[in-house]
Each structure stands twice: as C-alpha cells, then as structure tokens.
Amino acid sequence: MQITSKFTVAVHILTCIDIFGGQMRVTSDFLSGSTGVNAVIVRNVLGQLRAAGIVETRQGSGGAHLAKALDEITLYDIYKAVDCVDDEGLFHFHENPNADCPVGRNIHKAMDGRxxxxxxxxxxxxxxxxxxxxxxxxxRIIDEE
Amino acid sequence: MQITSKFTVAVHILTCIDIFGGQMRVTSDFLSGSTGVNAVIVRNVLGQLRAAGIVETRQGSGGAHLAKALDEITLYDIYKAVDCVDDEGLFHFHENPNADCPVGRNIHKAMDGRxxxxxxxxxxxxxxxxxxxxxxxxxRIIDEE
DNA sequence: GAAAGTTGAAACACAAAACGTTACAACTTT
DNA sequence: AAAGTTGTAACGTTTTGTGTTTCAACTTTC
Known part of the structure; x- marks a missing residue:
C-alpha cells in the first residue's frame, strides 16, 4: 500500500513552476519531461491543483503559475488537492462484520477514534x-551540486 | 488509497481471541464468521501475526491464542505484522524523473526527510x-448495549 | 487406528484502482 | 489561418487486494 505518486508528482510540478517560471513557459509538456509522467496525467494533476486554488492555468496560452505564495501552500493542501485519501479515511474496515457477534458489531466503534x-x-x-x-x-541541493 | 483492511481485520481477530478465548476454541472458521472475511484470508492474517510473535496457532488442534499480554501489543506491531507498508515507505515517488533536469534529479532528496x-x-x-x-x-461498549 | 475437524499453503480467479495512451474539441497567440 | 496548448473523455494495461478451491499435514476423539 502506498499513497498515490500523484502527490509527490504534484510537489515536483509546483517546485518546477516556481524554479523555472521566471525564465520560461512551464507547459504540461515540459513538466512531463521533468517528472517522467505522461503529459495527460500532468494536466489532470494541474487540474486538481487548479480546482484547489493552488495554481492558475489557461487553455491555449500555456504555462502554469502559482496562485498563492509558496509559504501559503502546505504539503497537506497538495495532499488534499490530489485526493490521496477519500472520505472513508486512511484506514479501511472490512464491509461485512457479523452484527450477531458482539465484537463484530462494535469493533468499528471501538477503533474509530484511535x-x-x-x-x-x-x-x-x-x-x-x-x-x-x-x-x-x-x-540549496542544486547550488551545492 | 487506503491501508489494507487486513489491518483492521487483524485487530478484530485479536480482540475476538481475547474476548472469546476463555470460553471456546477460536478457530479460523469462527473468526471468519465474526469478521465476514474468508476463512483462508483469516488464516493468512493469523500466519502473519504468528510470524510476528503475536499469536500462537497449531496445525490440527485448532484455536488461536495470544502470545503476549494485551498491553504489550501495540497497533503498530499489528500494522507491521500485516505489511501495511513496504520498505519503500508510505509515500510513492514516480520512477522516472529526468536526471537532466536539476529539479528532476534532486526533488526526491529534497522531500525525503519531510x-x-x-x-x-x-x-x-x-x-x-x-x-x-x-x-x-x-x-465497555458491549456492556453498555 | 480410523474418522472428523483443523491449519498451512499453493494455485487460480476476480474486481478495483493506478497509471498510461489516444484522440479531439476549445482556446490563445503569432 | 496556423501552430501550440489545455481540458477532457474513452479505453487499455498493470498491479494489488481479496476471494475461492484444493489438498497435504497435523491433532484429537471415538
């Protein structure tokens, strides 16, 4: 089990937008080249980041931009934006516990809070x-290379 | 993305072993009935818990028993026992970042610690x-019912 | 010692999810 | 008008989680 790579890809994308955004147009094609991820997937991730108010993109013109200051974007914002976990939560209960068993019908409640x-x-x-x-x-790591 | 239900099933199983273990033989068939999970899956989980030193089972005789005191078993022990996460870690990096891009070849290092x-x-x-x-x-919840 | 019940494990099946790919309409800039 | 880009839908592939079948090995009971 692993959290979808869309999360780390999103961080990669946003880092590229900040670092290269001043010098060039950061297109989904360029981001696909840097991340190694298919350009359509990049556009999907950018779409989720846009829906979350983290980046701005426009059809036709090309080039993504940050919609917020770097220090106003937390990893949690990104994690939520790309839907790492659904409403059920990170942990997963089996669907059919036996309601006739005292443990079966109560274990969910007993674990939930923890x-x-x-x-x-x-x-x-x-x-x-x-x-x-x-x-x-x-x-810093790039400068030290 | 969700952590495999084997984790919550394992907690359910261990709880049953403690609560019913005094009165009856807690077989994989019984546990299958309480959890709603296939008996073979239950035996797989029991096998992982046994490998981790959490339960004892024996071929033939039937009935699982705890190998440790309840307060010496943490949820983390169970989580590790059933392999919720592999060695790569909870988060997942995409495989092919571009080594020719300064961000591509360093983003992994920049995120890893966090x-x-x-x-x-x-x-x-x-x-x-x-x-x-x-x-x-x-x-407590059972008593309050 | 034979029968019945149980565990351990292998092999295969199935469904859901992650990720990739193709295709194309809508849009912007040159 | 042409070229490049985004947004999105549809479909394919691979991986993973879970279920199922089957059977040998073992223990207890009759």
Missing part, C-alpha cells in the same frame, strides 16, 4: 510543512 | 496505542 488520531498525526505533520521549505531545500 | 517525518508521526501514534486499550473499549 485510527482517526493516527491519521490526524500524519496530516498535522503535512500541514506543518510548506512548499517554501521544499523549494528552498531543492535550491 | 515525508519520512510524516510517516513517523502516523506510526508513533500507532505505537502509543495498545490492544489492551482497544479491547477495554470494546468490552
């Missing part, structure tokens, strides 16, 4: 990290 | 919860 706390711990960590930090690290 | 921190936050929360707590909650 699993939600674990999921919240993950998400809080993502909320505390901004794209500004990731981009700064990326620039 | 993603590991997020995963660790989740796992630490699971480590802080024991099966004893889940079973106690389950018994």
């Amino acid at each position: 699993l939600a706390a674990a999921q919240a711990a993950l998400e809080n960590e993502l909320k505390s990290t901004t794209l500004a930090q990731v981009v700064a690290d990326t620039r | 993603l590991a921190a997020a995963q660790a936050a989740l796992e630490n929360e699971l480590k802080s919860t024991t099966l004893a707590q889940v079973v106690a909650d389950t018994r």
Whole structure:
C-alpha cells in the first residue's frame, strides 16, 4: 500500500513552476519531461491543483503559475488537492462484520477514534510543512551540486 | 488509497481471541464468521501475526491464542505484522524523473526527510496505542448495549 | 487406528484502482 | 489561418487486494 505518486508528482510540478517560471513557459509538456509522467496525467494533476486554488492555468496560452505564495501552500493542501485519501479515511474496515457477534458489531466503534488520531498525526505533520521549505531545500541541493 | 483492511481485520481477530478465548476454541472458521472475511484470508492474517510473535496457532488442534499480554501489543506491531507498508515507505515517488533536469534529479532528496517525518508521526501514534486499550473499549461498549 | 475437524499453503480467479495512451474539441497567440 | 496548448473523455494495461478451491499435514476423539 502506498499513497498515490500523484502527490509527490504534484510537489515536483509546483517546485518546477516556481524554479523555472521566471525564465520560461512551464507547459504540461515540459513538466512531463521533468517528472517522467505522461503529459495527460500532468494536466489532470494541474487540474486538481487548479480546482484547489493552488495554481492558475489557461487553455491555449500555456504555462502554469502559482496562485498563492509558496509559504501559503502546505504539503497537506497538495495532499488534499490530489485526493490521496477519500472520505472513508486512511484506514479501511472490512464491509461485512457479523452484527450477531458482539465484537463484530462494535469493533468499528471501538477503533474509530484511535485510527482517526493516527491519521490526524500524519496530516498535522503535512500541514506543518510548506512548499517554501521544499523549494528552498531543492535550491540549496542544486547550488551545492 | 487506503491501508489494507487486513489491518483492521487483524485487530478484530485479536480482540475476538481475547474476548472469546476463555470460553471456546477460536478457530479460523469462527473468526471468519465474526469478521465476514474468508476463512483462508483469516488464516493468512493469523500466519502473519504468528510470524510476528503475536499469536500462537497449531496445525490440527485448532484455536488461536495470544502470545503476549494485551498491553504489550501495540497497533503498530499489528500494522507491521500485516505489511501495511513496504520498505519503500508510505509515500510513492514516480520512477522516472529526468536526471537532466536539476529539479528532476534532486526533488526526491529534497522531500525525503519531510515525508519520512510524516510517516513517523502516523506510526508513533500507532505505537502509543495498545490492544489492551482497544479491547477495554470494546468490552465497555458491549456492556453498555 | 480410523474418522472428523483443523491449519498451512499453493494455485487460480476476480474486481478495483493506478497509471498510461489516444484522440479531439476549445482556446490563445503569432 | 496556423501552430501550440489545455481540458477532457474513452479505453487499455498493470498491479494489488481479496476471494475461492484444493489438498497435504497435523491433532484429537471415538
């Protein structure tokens, strides 16, 4: 089980938009080249980021731009934007526990709060990290090459 | 994306073993009935829990038993036992970033530590919860019915 | 020691999800 | 008008999770 690569691809895309955006038009084709991901998938991810108010794109003209300051975009925003987890939550209960068994009909309730706390711990960590930090690290690593 | 239901099923199974183990033989067939999960799957999960030293089972005789005290089994132990995540980690990088692009060849390094921190936050929360707590909650909910 | 019930494990089947691919209409700029 | 780009739908492929069938090995009971 792994969280969809669309999440890390989205971070990659946003980092490219910031780093290359000043010098050139950052098209889905260019992003496909940098990420190694199919251009249509890139456009799908950009569409999700646009729906979340993170980037701006326009038909025809080409070139994506950030819609917010780097330090106003958290990894959690991106994680939510690309739908890493659905409404059911990160953990998954089996559908058919036996309602005639006292454990079967209550185990869900007994675990729910604790699993939600674990999921919240993950998400809080993502909320505390901004794209500004990731981009700064990326620039530093590039400069040190 | 969701963490495999084998995890919550394993917790369900262990809870049953504790609650019903005193009165009856808790076989894979019985556990299949309570969880709604196929008996072969139950035996697979029991096999993983046995490999992790959490339960004891024996061919022929039937009936699973806990190999440790309830408060010595954390949700993290179970999560690891049933292989919720592989060695690559919870997050997933795309395979083919472009090594000719400065972002492409460095983004992995720039994100790694932060993603590991997020995963660790989740796992630490699971480590802080024991099966004893889940079973106690389950018994309380049953008593209140 | 034979019968019945159980576990362990392999092999195959099926469904859902992730990701890739093709195709094309709508749009913008030159 | 032409060239390049985005948005989106439709379909294909691969992987993974889960279910199913089958059977050998083992234990207990009769």
